Amino acid sequence: xxxxxxxxxxxxxxxxxxxxxxxxxxxxxxxxxxxxxxxxxxxxxxxxxxxxxxxxxxxxxxxxxxxxxxxxxxxxxxxxxxxxxxxxxxxxxxxxxxxxxxxxxxxxxxxxxxxxxxxxxxxxxxxxxxxxxxxxxxxxxxxxxxxxxxxxxxxxxxxxxxxxxxxxxxxxxxxxxxxxxxxxxxxxxxxxxxxxxxxxxxxxxxxxxxxxxxxxxxxxxxxxxxxxxxxxxxxxxxxxxxxxxxxxxxxxxxxxxxxxxxxxxxxxxxxxxxxxxxxxxxxxxxxxxxxxxxxxxxxxxxxxxxxxxxxxxxxxxxxxxxxxxxxxxxxxxxxxxxxxxxxxxxxxxxxxxxxxxxxxxxxxxxxxxxxxxxxxxxxxxxxxxx
Ligand SMILES: Cc1cc2nc3c(=O)[nH]c(=O)nc-3n(C[C@H](O)[C@H](O)[C@H](O)COP(=O)(O)OP(=O)(O)OC[C@H]3O[C@@H](n4cnc5c(N)ncnc54)[C@H](O)[C@@H]3O)c2cc1C
Numbered sequence: 001x002x003x004x005x006x007x008x009x010x011x012x013x014x015x016x017x018x019x020x021x022x023x024x025x026x027x028x029x030x031x032x033x034x035x036x037x038x039x040x041x042x043x044x045x046x047x048x049x050x051x052x053x054x055x056x057x058x059x060x061x062x063x064x065x066x067x068x069x070x071x072x073x074x075x076x077x078x079x080x081x082x083x084x085x086x087x088x089x090x091x092x093x094x095x096x097x098x099x100x101x102x103x104x105x106x107x108x109x110x111x112x113x114x115x116x117x118x119x120x121x122x123x124x125x126x127x128x129x130x131x132x133x134x135x136x137x138x139x140x141x142x143x144x145x146x147x148x149x150x151x152x153x154x155x156x157x158x159x160x161x162x163x164x165x166x167x168x169x170x171x172x173x174x175x176x177x178x179x180x181x182x183x184x185x186x187x188x189x190x191x192x193x194x195x196x197x198x199x200x201x202x203x204x205x206x207x208x209x210x211x212x213x214x215x216x217x218x219x220x221x222x223x224x225x226x227x228x229x230x231x232x233x234x235x236x237x238x239x240x241x242x243x244x245x246x247x248x249x250x251x252x253x254x255x256x257x258x259x260x261x262x263x264x265x266x267x268x269x270x271x272x273x274x275x276x277x278x279x280x281x282x283x284x285x286x287x288x289x290x291x292x293x294x295x296x297x298x299x300x301x302x303x304x305x306x307x308x309x310x311x312x313x314x315x316x317x318x319x320x321x322x323x324x325x326x327x328x329x330x331x332x333x334x335x336x337x338x339x340x341x342x343x344x345x346x347x348x349x350x351x352x353x354x355x356x357x358x359x360x361x362x363x364x365x366x367x368x369x370x371x372x373x374x375x376x377x378x379x380x381x382x383x384x385x386x
Contacts, residue, residue: 008144009118010039010309011300012137014125015152018056018100019272019289020045021107023150024117025065026290026297028110038116039304042146044139046124050108052101054250055213056286057187057205059356060096064290069106072097072207074187079347081192081340090352095187097205097213098286125153130267148309150296152272155259159274165221165257165329168283171228172203172215172251177244182206190217192340193235198226199332199339202235211247221333225253254283258326265310271296277316279361281325287360288316317361324368331375331383342375349374 013020020043031038060073073094078087111117123141128149137144182188188204199219206212216232228251236244259276262269271277277292278285292314303309317325332339347355354367363371372380 006145007134008146009042010147010304011041012128012135012144012146012149013041013043013152014128014137014149015272016043016045016107016119016121017152017272018103018286019152019277019293020150021103021111022065022289022293023152023271023297023300025107025110026293027300028114028117029065030294030297031301034301036301037304038114039147039300041117042144043111043117043119044123044125044137044144045119045121048122050101050104052099052104052248054100054252056098056100056103058096058098058284058286059093059360061093061356061360061362062287062290064294065110066098066103066106066290069102070096070098071102072205074185074205076183076185077187077189077352079190079192079343080188081344084344086344086347087186088347088350088352088355090356093353093356095189125151128268135267147267148300148303148311149268150271150300150311151268151274152270153274154272155255155274159260160255160257161260162221162257164326164333165255165280166199166219166332167221167225168217168252168254168256169220169225169228170203170215170217170252171232171249172213173232173246174207174211174213174248174250175241175244176211176247177241178210180206180210180212180241180244182212184208190340190343192343197336199336200231201340202232215250219256219332219336219339254278256280256283256329258322258329261313263313263315265312267309267311269311269313271314275313275316277314279317279325281328282359284359284361291361292316320368321361321363324372327380327383328375331379334383335379338376338379346371346374 073096075091075094076089077095111119123139125139127138129136135149184206190201193200203215216228218226258280277288350370357363
């Protein structure tokens, strides 16, 4: 039995990326709102420095600790294939962007300002071993004994159901091109490109009259990943964008696969992409990460008060939405060539608010019916049974 003095902290958060940092900020905000005592939290993170390595985009519908930091909002968004364009508009739920650099700066300042929190950088966790009354976390910088652990490390490949989904591979440039000519109020979410066997599209967000973020994205089932950078360069040449300067580059291969995860309560639970919070059917994660971090922070504050540290892993989405997504992924794997028309039909058959709820993992049953009605019966029926 571990005694009080033997605990280095109450909670270890493995990984201080989006989920770890969001959880810390939610804990701080909620403890202030509810006057609950904060646990002593230690965040363990391998990276020594934070860079503006990505942008988080999502539909701006809910409050969260980073909302004030949103740099861009687009009240209009569109999907297109050649001359066919489907657009939606909403001032209530615009498409929004948060640069990671802003999130990191804000979260690190919150952690720094709170005596109950500490962030240890340059530390890689090797193992978290649970016993009846504590967890022993072994790292490259020694051991931490704690009451509970939230593990936000990325998923191991053995947890990904790779027969049912894709790698979402993309390379993006933030470009400076004076007077680029793209409508500043319109987010171009998917401009589908002719591709032989894969879903390929250009994602283009005008940041102002002279700057934009443009990405080439592909959905790939296998391990042979494409050279998206070369395709993006070729597309930019084709568009005669002219002289531009690349200010920043971002790229990734996101696992759009359903994830096997434990639902058992315990002292060590997973959170973030590794816990399936990122939606396999879309690759969007930010909005659900905020909602789930808030729920987890409430559990942790209650555990601090009660001393009962068996935490319950979160179910990020309803079971029926997970089921719909599995059918959608299976249908996409079977008919990648049909994907552009399906996406366009989907946007054409729904309102902007419905789409914003659906993409934020919070559709009501009417939204789900509209989505289901927009998709062709044959391929989707086959995908439910095959
Ligand atoms: C370039 C890019 C753009 C994206 N754009 C969007 C977007 O627009 N909208 C959206 O909703 N989602 C987006 N995503 C997807 C998702 O939101 C991000 O990947 C997000 O950062 C995932 O959060 P996370 O906390 O689960 O993982 P991460 O942010 O990757 O955090 C995991 C942390 O664990 C740490 N770690 C790893 N191994 C160990 C170890 N052994 N010990 C200790 N720590 C460890 C890592 O260093 C990292 O800091 C994007 C992803 C990328 C890569």
